[in-house]
Amino acid sequence: MTRPPATAPDPLGRLVDGDALARCAQEPIAVPGAIQPHGALLAVTEPDLAVVVASANAADVLGTDPSGATLADLLTPAELDRLRAALAGDLAEADPLQVTVGGREADLVLSRSGGLLVTEWEPVAGAGQAGAAWHRRLPRVLQRLSAPTRLEGLTGVLAREVRALTGFDRVMVYRFDADWNGEVVAEDRRADLEPFLGLHYPAGDIPAQARALYATNWLRLIPDAGYTPVPLVPPVVPGTGAPLDLSGAVLRSVSPVHLEYLANMGVTASMSVSLIDRGTLWGLVACHSYSGPHRPSYADRTAAEFLGRTASLLLHTAVEAADRDAVVAVARREADLAGAVGRSPRAPAAALVDGEVTALDLLPAAGAAVRLDGRLHLLGTTPPADRVAALVPAVLRAGGATDRLTLDLPGFTDLAADASGVLAVEVGGGRGDYLAWFRPETPREVSWGGDPRTSKVTDGRLSPRRSFDRWTETVRGTARPWRGHEVAAARSLARHLGEAVLARAGEDDRLATALQRTLLLEELPKVPGVALGARYRPSEADVVGGDWYDLVPLPSGRLAVVLGDVAGHGLSAASVTAQLRHALRAALLRDEGPAAALAELNRLVTTLLPGEMATAVVARLDPASGELALASAGHLPAVHAAGGSAELVGDGRGPALGLLDDADYPQARLWLGAGERLLLYSDGLVERRDRPLPDRLEALRHAALAAEGGPQEVVDAVVATLDPAGTDDVTVVGLARV
Amino acid sequence: MQFAVHRAAGHGRPALRVRGELDIATVPQLAQCVDAELAAGPRSLVIDLTDTVFMDSSGARQLVRAARRAAEAGTSLQVVCPRENKAVRLVIDLLELQRLVPVVESASLTDGEVGS
Numbered sequence: 001m002t003r004p005p006a007t008a009p010d011p012l013g014r015l016v017d018g019d020a021l022a023r024c025a026q027e028p029i030a031v032p033g034a035i036q037p038h039g040a041l042l043a044v045t046e047p048d049l050a051v052v053v054a055s056a057n058a059a060d061v062l063g064t065d066p067s068g069a070t071l072a073d074l075l076t077p078a079e080l081d082r083l084r085a086a087l088a089g090d091l092a093e094a095d096p097l098q099v100t101v102g103g104r105e106a107d108l109v110l111s112r113s114g115g116l117l118v119t120e121w122e123p124v125a126g127a128g129q130a131g132a133a134w135h136r137r138l139p140r141v142l143q144r145l146s147a148p149t150r151l152e153g154l155t156g157v158l159a160r161e162v163r164a165l166t167g168f169d170r171v172m173v174y175r176f177d178a179d180w181n182g183e184v185v186a187e188d189r190r191a192d193l194e195p196f197l198g199l200h201y202p203a204g205d206i207p208a209q210a211r212a213l214y215a216t217n218w219l220r221l222i223p224d225a226g227y228t229p230v231p232l233v234p235p236v237v238p239g240t241g242a243p244l245d246l247s248g249a250v251l252r253s254v255s256p257v258h259l260e261y262l263a264n265m266g267v268t269a270s271m272s273v274s275l276i277d278r279g280t281l282w283g284l285v286a287c288h289s290y291s292g293p294h295r296p297s298y299a300d301r302t303a304a305e306f307l308g309r310t311a312s313l314l315l316h317t318a319v320e321a322a323d324r325d326a327v328v329a330v331a332r333r334e335a336d337l338a339g340a341v342g343r344s345p346r347a348p349a350a351a352l353v354d355g356e357v358t359a360l361d362l363l364p365a366a367g368a369a370v371r372l373d374g375r376l377h378l379l380g381t382t383p384p385a386d387r388v389a390a391l392v393p394a395v396l397r398a399g400g401a402t403d404r405l406t407l408d409l410p411g412f413t414d415l416a417a418d419a420s421g422v423l424a425v426e427v428g429g430g431r432g433d434y435l436a437w438f439r440p441e442t443p444r445e446v447s448w449g450g451d452p453r454t455s456k457v458t459d460g461r462l463s464p465r466r467s468f469d470r471w472t473e474t475v476r477g478t479a480r481p482w483r484g485h486e487v488a489a490a491r492s493l494a495r496h497l498g499e500a501v502l503a504r505a506g507e508d509d510r511l512a513t514a515l516q517r518t519l520l521l522e523e524l525p526k527v528p529g530v531a532l533g534a535r536y537r538p539s540e541a542d543v544v545g546g547d548w549y550d551l552v553p554l555p556s557g558r559l560a561v562v563l564g565d566v567a568g569h570g571l572s573a574a575s576v577t578a579q580l581r582h583a584l585r586a587a588l589l590r591d592e593g594p595a596a597a598l599a600e601l602n603r604l605v606t607t608l609l610p611g612e613m614a615t616a617v618v619a620r621l622d623p624a625s626g627e628l629a630l631a632s633a634g635h636l637p638a639v640h641a642a643g644g645s646a647e648l649v650g651d652g653r654g655p656a657l658g659l660l661d662d663a664d665y666p667q668a669r670l671w672l673g674a675g676e677r678l679l680l681y682s683d684g685l686v687e688r689r690d691r692p693l694p695d696r697l698e699a700l701r702h703a704a705l706a707a708e709g710g711p712q713e714v715v716d717a718v719v720a721t722l723d724p725a726g727t728d729d730v731t732v733v734g735l736a737r738v
Numbered sequence: 739m740q741f742a743v744h745r746a747a748g749h750g751r752p753a754l755r756v757r758g759e760l761d762i763a764t765v766p767q768l769a770q771c772v773d774a775e776l777a778a779g780p781r782s783l784v785i786d787l788t789d790t791v792f793m794d795s796s797g798a799r800q801l802v803r804a805a806r807r808a809a810e811a812g813t814s815l816q817v818v819c820p821r822e823n824k825a826v827r828l829v830i831d832l833l834e835l836q837r838l839v840p841v842v843e844s845a846s847l848t849d850g851e852v853g854s
Contacts, residue, residue: 374766546795567795569762611806613799615833634833655834659802663837689759689792692825728794 030213030247032254034229036222038295039106039122039251041232042066043244046087046117053116053237053244055251057230061121063102071119074101086110087117096122096298107298111248114237118244120251127297128167138303145310150325151318155186158285158311162304163188166271166296168287172196173275175283179203180211181475182283193290200475213247214274215281219305221271222254223295225262229253269294271301273308277315285311327485333362334489338496348500352435353377362493363486365437367418372433372501382438383415391415392436395424403439403481416441421479425490428498435494439479525551527559529623533712533734535719539569539684545729546573546614547682548581552588559623560588560597563635563680563733564616576612580605580657584616594618594631595667598654602633602665605658613658617680619735621672626737628678630668633657636686637697639679639704640670641714646705648697677714677736679704684728685719696722711736743771746786753784753818753845760790760797760826768797772804776811783808784845786818793826798833805839817841 035041040061043053049071059065062074072080079099086094087110096107105124110117141161148154155173163171170193173186180203187197206214214220230253236243246252262270269289275282285308296304337359340351349372352359360368360379367382369392376385383391394409395402402408403421412419421439524532532551539545546566553559562584566577583604587597597618605612617635621628630638630649634656637648652668672678679700686696700722707717711734724730741758754771758764768785775783785804787793801817808815817835819827820843830841 565795567799569796611799611803613795613802613833615795636832653832653834655837656798656802656832658799659834659838683795687794693828694824 030245030252031243032229032246032252033235033243034231034253035120035246035249035251036224036253037227037230038126038223039120040230041249041251042071042119042121043113043116043232043237044071044119049083049117053232053234055230056233058121061102061106061123063104075099083108083110095302098124109250109298113245113248114240114242116237116244118246118249120249122251122298124297127295129297129300141307142310145307146314148318151315151322152186154311154314154318156188158307159186159188161307162273162285162287165300165307166287166304168269168271168294169193169290170196170288172286172288173283174201174286175275176281180206180208182206185283211281214272214284215276215279217247218274218276218308219250219271219301220254221250221295221301222259222262223269224293225259225268225270226293227259229256266290268292271296271304273305274312275308275315276312277319282312282315326483330363330485330489333357334493337362337493341497341500348372348497349375349377352497353379359435359493360437362489363423363437364439364480365421365423366440367438369434369436369438371435372427372497374431374433380438381418381440383419387412387415388436391419391422392424392434393432395422395436396426396434400424401482401487404478406477416477420477421482423482423487423490425494426498427494427501429501433498433501435490435497437490439482442475442478442480525553527551527553527623529737530559530621531711531736531738533710533715535712535715535730535732537684537719537724537730539727539729545569545682545684546577547684547729547731548577549680549731549733550581550585551733552585554589554591554620556591557623558591559621559735560594561619561621561678561680561733561735562588562616563682563731564614565635565682565731566612566614568612576609576614579609580614580616584618588618588620593667594620594629595652595654595665598631598633598657598665599663602655602657602660602663606661609658611658613656615656615683619678619680621678621735621737623737626672626674628668628670628672630670631665633663633665634659636681636683639681639701640672640676641679641704641707642673642676644705646701648701672735672737674737677704677711677734679714679718680733681718682729682731684730685722685724685732687728688725741767743768745771745775751782751784752778752780753786755786755789757789759792760787760800761792761794762796765796765800768800769803772800772807776807776813779811780813782814782816784816784818786845787826788818788820788823788844790819790823790826793829795829798829798835801835802838808839815839818843818845820844 035055037057040058041055042051042058044051051066051069054066064074066074071083075083079097082097086097091110091112095109099106099108101121107122107124109120109122112118144157145154145161148157159171159173170187170189172184174182175185176182182201182205184196184199187195189195232244267288267290271287273285275284336357337352340355340357341348344351349370352370358379359370367378367380369382369388370377376389378385378388382388391412398409401423405420405422406413406416418440419438420441422436424434424436427433427435524534534549536547546568548564550562551559552562564580566573566580580601584597584601587600598616605614615633615635617630617632617638619628619630619638630652632653637650640647640649649668652666654665655663686693686700688696700718703718703721704714707714715732715734719730719732741764744755744757746753746755752775754775756768760768785801805815817839819830819841821827830836835841
């Protein structure tokens with residue numbers, strides 16, 4: 001029993017090194033075998049009150065050597081009566097008994113330990129007194145303490161009132177997290193002192209044994225951190241062979257290691273009051289003096305403890321109120337975002353990324369990722385896009401949330417700084433879309449109240465900075481945990497988004513299909529001298545392509561045949577297709593020839609539909625003469641089947657529509673003899689990923705040559721022979737002279 | 739072949755090598771890469787389709803868009819597509835993409851370097 005463990009209150013004083021911690025963890029905390037010198041301790045038998053153990057300073061404090069004495073020898077008969085009355089009831093109710101020993105007033109504090117009555121005698125002289133004025137203010141103080149609905153308010157009032165009451169230079173409220181790491185959450189201090197608000201301490205700063213003691217013992221005091229411990233005599237209780245358990249004693253001596261730390265930090269006196277939330281140690285009120293010994297009176301300490309107990313009762317309501325506020329705020333933002341998505345269902349990503357409230361505002365996080373329609377948008381501080389694309393699916397597979405990424409998933413050590421916390425939710429629709437939020441490694445989130453490098457009350461070895469560094473090591477790789485209501489809000493938003501996207505996709509498909517249908521002819525026009533065939537097969541994939549065809553009888557009696565294809569799929573391609581079809585029809589009706597019509601259409605695309613690209617082929621047939629004028633804007637070559645041969649039409653080719661601001665198109669002139677056929681088609685007919693396009697064109701040429709019958713039979717035979725992949729629209733138009 | 743866009747530098751110029759099938763599904767990836775390159779305002783940029791095994795009209799349209807953006811950014815864009823890559827080269831030829839953007843046989847024989 002040489003080194004009592006660190007049990008004194010002050011968190012900043014708990015800067016123990018590893019060795020000391022190891023010793024502390026093994027030392028019996030409650031039996032230091034010594035007391036502090038600002039009072040004397042006598043352990044006596046009951047009911048005889050015979051002194052069994054005494055502190056070595058008892059004769060000095062009490063003015064009488066108590067060896068072999070009983071308390072009857074020290075107290076007046078009246079005091080003895082009060083003592084005996086107290087012993088019959090609750091000891092705590094009686095504390096302190098005011099007595100006079102050796103001609104001095106003293107507070108006599110009673111407790112029981114190991115079958116003995118422990119009496120502690122603390123002279124009143126030398127103790128600081130807040131005075132009656134403070135106690136008269138108590139109702140108002142209590143009112144102030146219970147008024148705040150938020151935790152910051154409650155702890156702030158607590159720090160201020162405890163300091164006003166006890167006169168310490170600094171009073172901090174210190175809060176434990178789930179792993180017993182601590183943080184200074186409120187502070188009241190002498191104006192010239194460096195702030196400690198926001199400082200963090202590793203769990204190791206307050207050993208588990210000490211925490212256990214604090215959970216049952218509300219107040220600890222070291223009036224003079226430079227004190228010399230006073231041994232108990234004899235060191236073991238006669239007849240038991242065990243040292244006296246001092247866990248309930250107010251004079252209990254603390255670890256010399258702890259005293260050394262206090263001295264290093266310039267702390268000359270300290271006190272702490274436990275904050276206990278429903279049976280669990282929640283935090284401490286930690287008090288420091290830097291200007292010599294400081295001993296608040298027993299009455300003031302009792303009042304401070306009372307404030308601590310009262311605040312303890314209020315803690316969970318304040319914490320719950322703060323939680324409730326957070327839950328309400330997250331729910332409100334979730335509703336805002338869902339509303340924004342509802343207002344612009346065609347652009348849900350824009351609603352989440354560009355709006356006044358973005359996905360990043362949903363919950364407290366440093367960064368967010370929104371992947372919708374396969375496009376990734378990043379908000380705030382996130383890993384780079386390529387790492388996000390790897391990270392989020394991995395987190396989704398691992399359950400969707402982590403607050404210690406590098407410990408939970410291999411391969412992401414480079415992301416610890418920005419994404420130690422990842423919350424990811426899938427957005428339905430089967431496109432691999434998701435929402436994700438990122439929290440940085442905890443130390444990055446934490447700010448110092450003051451500049452630790454200019455600390456005046458610390459030295460190098462035992463500075464708060466050093467403790468902060470050690471705390472940083474403890475929490476490396478971890479982020480603030482995701483709360484239940486945050487996960488729920490993220491899931492709810494994703495669900496809402498998935499529904500909106502699905503509804504939009506369904507609506508788009510219906511619209512596009514309807515639009516496409518208007519582009520196809522219900523019935524092929526009857527043109528004298530011309531036989532026509534057409535086939536349109538929509539893609540098997542659930543998307544609408546950009547194919548169109550048109551047959552335009554011209555005023556001159558000629559017939560223009562159009563086959564076009566807008567690059568892209570879906571609603572936007574379908575609407576571009578509709579515009580092109582009608583514009584081309586108007587241009588053709590001027591009857592200036594296919595090339596002129598395509599040149600005009602090209603101008604329209606580049607000016608009105610910039611960024612769009614389409615191909616088209618136009619053939620104009622004079623049924624009477626068989627003269628064919630043909631122009632192609634980047635389209636696949638028409639097939640001219642004549643007698644025993646079928647040729648791809650290589651002439652009359654110009655650039656695709658939308659490529660050049662102004663393009664001229666050459667016009668080919670050929671003849672369609674009686675019984676000859678011309679086939680126009682879209683790329684869906686010949687495009688196959690497993691076969692090169694030139695081979696497919698050759699296959700088409702052969703199929704057109706082999707087919708027999710009228711244009712419709714030829715069209716059907718060609719489609720059957722080529723067996724196009726179902727991934728794209730297939731459109732084929734055939735014409736012949738009859 | 740898995741689609742991928744690799745960034746390489748050839749002859750001191752940034753080049754995007756497009757592997758696999760360039761179609762409506764993969765076009766956004768190329769678009770992102772092109773935007774990222776153009777954001778740095780390079781003097782020239784190469785899109786290399788040597789290893790592109792298939793290109794549909796969406797892919798072609800993306801080349802057109804890339805060419806327009808490059809022109810706006812003052813970057814000279816070149817597309818590399820050797821004749822041997824018939825599948826893609828035919829699409830380029832049909833659309834006459836070379837009228838908008840230089841299409842060359844290989845990255846080492848681009849206009850800017852021959853004879854300079």
